Amino acid sequence: MEFRPLTLADQELFEHYARGSRQSESSFANLYIWQHNSDTQIAEEDGAMFVLFRSGSRYAMLPPFTVDRKAPIAPHMRAAERFMLDQFGSFHMKCATDETVRRISWEMPGRYRFPYDRDNSDYVYNTEDLLELPGKRYHGKRNHISAFLRAHSPVLADYTPEYRDACLLMQDDWARTGQDDPMEADEEYISILKALDDYETLGLRGMVVLLDGQVAAFTFGEQLTDDTVLIHIEKAQRDVNGMFPYINQAFLKRNWSGSRYVNREEDMGIPGMRKAKESYHPAFLVDKFDVVLGDR
Numbered sequence: 001m002e003f004r005p006l007t008l009a010d011q012e013l014f015e016h017y018a019r020g021s022r023q024s025e026s027s028f029a030n031l032y033i034w035q036h037n038s039d040t041q042i043a044e045e046d047g048a049m050f051v052l053f054r055s056g057s058r059y060a061m062l063p064p065f066t067v068d069r070k071a072p073i074a075p076h077m078r079a080a081e082r083f084m085l086d087q088f089g090s091f092h093m094k095c096a097t098d099e100t101v102r103r104i105s106w107e108m109p110g111r112y113r114f115p116y117d118r119d120n121s122d123y124v125y126n127t128e129d130l131l132e133l134p135g136k137r138y139h140g141k142r143n144h145i146s147a148f149l150r151a152h153s154p155v156l157a158d159y160t161p162e163y164r165d166a167c168l169l170m171q172d173d174w175a176r177t178g179q180d181d182p183m184e185a186d187e188e189y190i191s192i193l194k195a196l197d198d199y200e201t202l203g204l205r206g207m208v209v210l211l212d213g214q215v216a217a218f219t220f221g222e223q224l225t226d227d228t229v230l231i232h233i234e235k236a237q238r239d240v241n242g243m244f245p246y247i248n249q250a251f252l253k254r255n256w257s258g259s260r261y262v263n264r265e266e267d268m269g270i271p272g273m274r275k276a277k278e279s280y281h282p283a284f285l286v287d288k289f290d291v292v293l294g295d296r
Contacts, residue, residue: 001083003041003052006031008201010042017049017065022228023286024122024265025051025062025095029202029222030232033191048076050083059084060092063100063291073100074107081293093291095120101289114289119269122286123277124228125262130280131252137281141245148242152211156250159206159218164196166215167208170235177238195220195233204232207251209243216240217247227260248280 006014011028018026025031031040031051038053051062061084064076084091094117096104101114133141148154157163171192175185199206199220209217217236224230229252236243252262261283267274 001043001045001050001079003043003050006035006040006042006051008032008198011201013044014042014049017067020225021097022122022124022225022261022263023095023097023288024224024230024263026065027222027224027230027232029195029204030230030265032198032202033194033232034187036190037187045079046075047071048079050076050080055092055094058090058092059088060094063093063096063104069099069103072107073103077104077108091293094288096289096291098287098289101291104291111294112291113294114291117288117290120266120288122266122288123264123280123282124284124286125264125280126283127229127252127256127259127262129283130249130262131257133249141280144242144245145249146242148240148246151242152240154216154246154250155210156254157208157210158254159196159199159208159220161196163208163215163218167196167218167235168193170215170218170237174235174238192233192235205255206233207247207254209236209247209250211240217243219247219251221251221256223256223259224263228263229256229259229261230263231265 014028018028034040038055040051040053043050043052047066049065051065052059061080064073064080066073066076080093081091096114104112129138168189171189175189195202195204202222204220204222206218206220208215218233219231219235220233221229221231234244234247236247256262263286264277267277
């Protein structure tokens with residue numbers, strides 16, 4: 001199994017194997033813009049695609065991708081297991097969905113355990129809920145948007161390269177005024193730079209919000225499946241009250257109003273991010289599970 005760093009040249013191959021899933025790891029753009037952070041690598045062998053990446057202090061794999069999800073997965077699991085035990089002395093997979101867990105369990109009963117990974121589970125919302133913000137549970141969101149619009153006269157524009165430098169300057173300001181770890185801020189800057197520079201190739205749509213002629217927010221997403229949008233980036237000036245709920249709604253209205261679901265990715269176990277994502281009342285989570293060798 002010969003792995004190589006994931007590059008733009010791998011997009012067609014990746015999408016050949018991964019298309020059709022709502023999980024964020026099936027997005028080439030998602031893995032590509034963060035490749036530098038996770039040392040993400042790719043390999044193809046015997047009709048399956050394998051993705052290797054650094055998770056914390058060790059390496060892990062995503063479950064094997066096969067074009068036919070009803071095809072046997074056991075041979076590819078064994079190949080992945082042999083590779084990881086040979087290279088790292090341990091076997092660890094992350095981000096297996098319910099569907100993948102069922103496939104593995106059916107073909108290889110008892111061989112693996114599947115610890116639940118809440119921190120990496122994706123939040124999926126009904127698009128209509130985020131567009132309409134109906135009922136009492138969204139009362140606060142509607143109030144924040146109304147207050148924002150009373151105080152400001154935003155101008156919306158599709159992202160084009162003319163806004164690149166302004167978006168990067170805004171990201172610098174975001175990192176400087178927050179409490180983010182400097183190394184994490186640098187890694188995020190690189191991921192945003194990749195998204196800005198390669199957005200057309202990656203199939204992304206972007207939007208900027210201008211206040212008094214200056215970029216005050218920007219966001220990017222993509223059509224992940226026929227009925228699901230994936231939001232990758234959402235940045236706004238920290239000191240503008242109501243900006244985040246405004247761009248959340250405005251971006252969908254401008255680009256994705258016909259989609260059924262919106263995947264806003266995971267919360268990474270960060271308490272503030274979890275609270276924010278739960279406050280929008282997801283329709284469901286795309287649950288993720290680790291895959292580790294069981295006791296035998």
